[in-house]
Amino acid sequence: MDFSISPQHEIFRRTVAEFVEKEVTPRVSEMEERREIPREFYARMGELGFFGLRYPEEYGGAGADSMMFAIFLEEMARGYISLAAAAMMQCLMGTNFIYRFGTEAQRSRLLVPALRGEKIGTIAMTEPGAGSDLGAITTRAVREGDSYIIDGTKSWITSATRADFFTVAAKTNPDPKAGFKGIDMFLVEKGTPGLSVGKKIAKAGAVASETSELTFNEVRVPAENLFGGKEGFGFAALREMLNEIRVMTGALGLGLARAARDESITYAQQRMAFGKKIGDFQAIQHKVADMEIEIELSRLAVQYGAWLIDQKQPCNKEAAIAKLFATEAGVHAADEATRIFGAYGMAMEMTPQRLFRDGRFLLYGGGTSEILRNIIAKEIGI
Numbered sequence: 001m002d003f004s005i006s007p008q009h010e011i012f013r014r015t016v017a018e019f020v021e022k023e024v025t026p027r028v029s030e031m032e033e034r035r036e037i038p039r040e041f042y043a044r045m046g047e048l049g050f051f052g053l054r055y056p057e058e059y060g061g062a063g064a065d066s067m068m069f070a071i072f073l074e075e076m077a078r079g080y081i082s083l084a085a086a087a088m089m090q091c092l093m094g095t096n097f098i099y100r101f102g103t104e105a106q107r108s109r110l111l112v113p114a115l116r117g118e119k120i121g122t123i124a125m126t127e128p129g130a131g132s133d134l135g136a137i138t139t140r141a142v143r144e145g146d147s148y149i150i151d152g153t154k155s156w157i158t159s160a161t162r163a164d165f166f167t168v169a170a171k172t173n174p175d176p177k178a179g180f181k182g183i184d185m186f187l188v189e190k191g192t193p194g195l196s197v198g199k200k201i202a203k204a205g206a207v208a209s210e211t212s213e214l215t216f217n218e219v220r221v222p223a224e225n226l227f228g229g230k231e232g233f234g235f236a237a238l239r240e241m242l243n244e245i246r247v248m249t250g251a252l253g254l255g256l257a258r259a260a261r262d263e264s265i266t267y268a269q270q271r272m273a274f275g276k277k278i279g280d281f282q283a284i285q286h287k288v289a290d291m292e293i294e295i296e297l298s299r300l301a302v303q304y305g306a307w308l309i310d311q312k313q314p315c316n317k318e319a320a321i322a323k324l325f326a327t328e329a330g331v332h333a334a335d336e337a338t339r340i341f342g343a344y345g346m347a348m349e350m351t352p353q354r355l356f357r358d359g360r361f362l363l364y365g366g367g368t369s370e371i372l373r374n375i376i377a378k379e380i381g382i
Helices: 007-034 040-047 066-079 081-093 096-101 104-115 234-268 282-310 316-346 351-361 369-379
Strands: 121-124 140-144 147-158 165-171 183-189 195-200 211-222
Touching (some): 007 066, 066 234, 081 121, 081 234, 096 104, 096 183, 096 234, 104 121, 104 183, 121 147, 147 165, 183 234, 234 316, 282 316, 316 369
Antiparallel strands (some): 140 147, 147 211, 165 183, 195 211
């Protein structure tokens, strides 16, 4: 078993790091102030081939492995979580179903331009009353001849105001006992009558990665827009993707933790107190050492999860561990960074306060830490 990083992976890491340092970092303050990601970033990431990493060459992708994708997200998160989250949506959740289960016409019209950054895709699962308990969604899709009629409300939908197409979770089986198994996934394109996008949800963290509500009022879509071609298929397809979401969210946490560690080291080597650098105090050294421990363990968990996905091996437990440990590590590192900076850790012109706010964003999507612990316990027979 070898899930180590290859020279090719490291070359790619340097490519992404250079993009982040030269093109992303200088504009973070602008994006924080505007609370949005400039559209040109999508075109630029498409041009660099980032959006197509996990897709085959026939659709304009690179055919790269999951390890490469995890490295991409880690380096992006090290620079700016908002952009990393939007990129992950474009690369994974927003385009996965159309690639795997869409028609060739749909792939040509939507997937190919999305990989170039010309169109934006997103997924709509969460509802005001259904987050962790996804089986409780109330959005309905009812067959009517050669169409489905979709009614319901979604919330916390990433990039909703600018998305060109949506992968929408809806109940085709309304039986309460069906729960999660009653869900199917549908393609709904921007401009479809009855689809409306609500106002942006103001957030404390990841502020430039916009989230909004969606309303479906008798939205009619062709029957071919049911991903998988038959009712009852969405449950298994969604579960399979959740493991990848969890591992890759762990990669975001790893990148955030690295950013917090780096900021802490730089500040500790400059800040003077009691006649010496604060980095000379053992209390500060221990904080940074604990960050490093959690970073290294997070890296191993994420790499192992990515390797298992590439090997097409079951990884419910390992994906849950990667997401839980790495995101909590990111939050812990950001918190410790604010403590090392002292009062300056709360200053808006300093980076730690942003890392502290952004870290919380990672705790919810893909399963809360509590839900993930439930999964891990079940996987080991408890």
